[in-house]
Amino acid sequence: MKKELNINHLTRVEGHGAVNIVFENERLKEIKLKFTEGPRFFEYITRERLYTEIPKIVSRICGICYVSHRLASISAIEDAFGAKVTPEIELLRKLLVVGEYLESHALHLYFLALPDYMGYPSTLAMAKDYPNVVKRGFLLKDVGNKIMKLIGGKTIHGENILPGGFKSVPSKEQLQKVQDDLYKVIPEIKATISLFDSFEYPKFNEKYPLSLCIDGDSFTLMGDNLALSDGTLFTKKEYELFVEEKTSTYSTAKYSTVKGKPFLIGPLSRINYHLDNLRSETKEVVSLLETSFPSDNSLHANVARAVEMLELALEGIEITQMLINSYPFKGEVEVKPKAGTGYGVKEAPRGTLYHKYTFDESGRCVSANIITPTAQLQAIIEKDLGDLVELSLDADDAELRKRAEMLIRAYDP
């Protein structure tokens, strides 16, 4: 006997998705996660455009993680032209990422994920019963937004983030204000960690075949090298050799595998890998949690997100101090185009992303390749959903649907 379970419109996820589960004789036969998001051809609309146009165009891949796409493209452009920026510019970029993560993780935790665990249809619906929790979500988002607006020029798609650096940089007083804000949100972030640690996370999935994130001696979101959980290390230039992309017959997101296997990326992969690299204050908080890392439970990505917020807020405090100490500094170095290919990788809030561009001698883009987190997550989410169904044979359809949605949301695809 054949039976189908469909979730036609996934809610509280960015973009448009649907799930189709087919059973035959009470056994799982097939699972398809379909992203129906219309294609936007970024690899094609960047062609013939000057390098100065590229970060602006690819920023529009994602309204939530635009900073990551911009910085990955900038890193690829600077790589192609052999441009080197100053340590202060690098610090400002890192601070920008702190803002991005606070906003994106707060949006995900408080507005997309939280209603599942509190039993409400939305966070706005929670406002009456839990005003303080909702306010905390808004506050964390707001602090992140302020940092992005200050450095990038706008909260979303800020245009001041450019190859070579920034056209203008914050004043000492503004940096001090950011630092004050970050100090103020540390207790709020710790409360967020406790809140998400207090929920029950039934395990719906089996062990991950592989996970991937950017390698480094410290917890890092930018870099030139990548690490797989099986011990393999590779460089950003080798990304396409390891991460294989295929066009899917049922989803507009491409389907990626590493060594033929689905692989995990994102907060859980990063926290699992960098557990020993976290700041001591973060480590202490982690050691007191109910949730234990490294973890193979996909729902623990929510706790990992909250932990990342703490680590990054602490980093942000250090960065603002370093920038204040080295004031005044130049925000920009000259970038001279030349023919060549450049690569950029970056940890976006939801996972690793990769940009590659080839330019002609005048700096016009000849070809581009972009691998997004959503494309890389397709395979692992489908695998998780398969595990979920196998482990939930006792559950009715409504329950199964709810579990599937929670699992997908934990990836923030």
Add this chain to the structure above:
Amino acid sequence: MVKIGVMGLTGCSGCQCEILNCEDAIYKLLGKVEFSYFPLAQDSNSFEEFDVLFVEGSVTTDLDEEKVRKGREISKILVAIGSCACYGGVQSQRNDEVTIEEMLKEVYGTTELSVKVSKPKAVSEIVKVDYELPGCPLDKRQFVYTVAFLLNGVRPFFPKTPVCHECKLSETECLTLKGIPCQGPITFAGCGAPCTISGVGCQGCRGDCDFPNYEEMVSILKKNGLSEGDAFRFIKVFRGKQAQDGISKLISRGALNEKGA
């Protein structure tokens, strides 16, 4: 309760996120309006009828077209938000240069995707649009004003003056005079000019102001170091059909050379 819907077509969800960024205003609005459809933010969504439906994104797939036609039918007022919905957005910038088949083949290796895809279009190319709030993303104050105006029976109106006007008001030094490529003279103000304040030229994300002088704009951009082809491409990034029509008119009049110089 006034029923509001927020619907996303093909885009980056940035405008919907900007709506969620209207924190305090959303709290105040919740007493007077009800978000009866906002799948990005909530589970229980009813797509039955709306007093006001906000539409983000371009019409790129058959699903987009179906959704926006249905949305129009069941809404008293339809507002296009963001430059994708208003003009076609970044994804439409090469509509005049290449075919959709070419784009599909290059990016996906096939013209057969799981959804039917056509060239990205503005919402107004498919259904009647009552108001447009362009920008990439839309300006959140304009979103709040629009809701407030409509609640009080006033037609939302935002004058289509150029961004130059905002630079005068904020006493920002003219970037065009400093030799920086800036689209302020032909771009619809209302954003508060955050880019020029940061020292970055206006990128034209809000589309045309009233009576945009493309010919003069291209000649200024050329003076500021861009080739004619690069100037065209710079102007085209967000404006979709608007710029493609404007530029082809100039070319057919002989005022400008061919693109791609």
